[in-house]
Amino acid sequence: MNWRKGFYGVAVAAVLTIITAMQLQSKQQTILTQVNSEKWPFSLPALPFSYDALEPAIDAKTVDIHYSRHHKAYVDALNKALAGTKWSGYRLEELFAVADTLPPAIRNNSGGHWNHTFYWNCIRSPMANPGPSKKMLTLLEKNFGSFEEFKAKFKETGVTEFGSGWAWLVVKPDGSLALYASNDQANPLTEKLGKPILACDVWEHAYYLKYLNRRDEYMDAFWNVVNWQRVEELLDSAVSLPQPK
Ligand SMILES: [Fe+2]
Known part of the structure; x- marks a missing residue:
């Protein structure tokens, strides 16, 4: 019967979608765990998705160059700078704790x-990308008034960052959420501001090929690729972990 074939087709597609989402979630946990446990020499972690996975919000060529050239260049330069120094036995978060002395x-x-x-x-991919959970929405509303206000303030944080930098959503030591813009490659750990749970790269190399100088349009499109499940996982682990001192 045709309706049975249709039903099974939809069911199989749903199961495959769930499995793919679980695999992505696992890969994304893995790269952060990997980078948090490594010491010199550091390695470029595997990108958890294909270069074109973020289309149309972020184009494949931008992801390719951003990952395989820019990110790789940071890893190579870090290994070169650390070689033979007293900091070569440090993990990244240990380096961030003494960032002022580096x-x-x-x-x-x-x-x-x-x-x-x-x-x-x-x-993650904008395809079948669920938004924030009820729990996450409630928390964003409590801290920023509404989800729309949160998005507007996050965008403002990134758009008004002068030059190159990052926009962050962090969990502060008292459990509240806050927005923060870092310059160059500083982050909430180097600045001892709390645990990051979401980041948007606002360096021009993150968006210029597609958006030219329109950082605001890139930040609007960014919402289509935010992995809210992952943000919530980071939130849950952040509130159960010691905060930076
Ligand atoms: Fe970047």
Whole structure:
């Protein structure tokens, strides 16, 4: 019967979608776990999705160059800068704890490596991408008034960052959520502001090929690729982990 074939087809497609989403979630957890446990020499983590997975919000060529050239360049430069130094036995978060004392080449490239890994870990394909859960929405409403206000303030944080940098959503030590813009490759860990749960790279290399100088349009499109399931996982782990001192 045709309706049975149709039903089974839909059911199989739904199961495959769920399995694919679970595999992606696992890969995204893995790259962050990997980068948090590594010491010199660091390696470029596998991108958890294909270059074209973020289309049309973020184009394939941008993802390719961003990952295989820019992110890789931070890893290579970090390994070179750390070689033979007293910091070569440090994990990245240990380097961030003493960021003020680090030579610029180590500080900038360690941030560049971690920030990009974090960015890949919290974005995903816009196809069948669910929005924030009821729990996440309630928390955003409590901290920012409404989901729309949160998005507007996050966008403002990134658009008004002068030059190159990042927009972050962080969990502060008191459990509240806050927005933060970092310059160059600083991040909430180097600045001891809390645990990051979402990041948007606002360096021009993250959007210029498609959006030219229109950072605001890139940030509007960014909402289509935010992996809210991953953000919530990070939120849950952040509130159960020690905060930076
Ligand atoms: Fe970048």
